[in-house]
Amino acid sequence: MNKDEVLNELAKIFYQITPEIEFKKINPTMPLRDQVEIDSLDFYRILTEIQKKLNVYVPDSKFRELKSLDDLASFISGQPNHHL
16 A cells, blocks of 8 residues: 555545544644644554544554654555454
8 A cells, every 4th residue: 555545545534533524734844733623542543443434454653753744655555464
């Protein structure tokens, strides 16, 4: 899955968990928490949904490193076990 496909899947996941966030207005290179109101629980729910829907294991140790959409998309697209 390439980065654009991953971003499309992330948009669906964000809408499911945080429908009030306008995903298309998020700058992919800036930290999410600097741009949108998202608490730790919602971010954790997003990451667990990514794991479930995209079949990608995100270790807890990586959670703090995945700050932007680009970080998430790069991590996911670099994993061998992902699928749509």
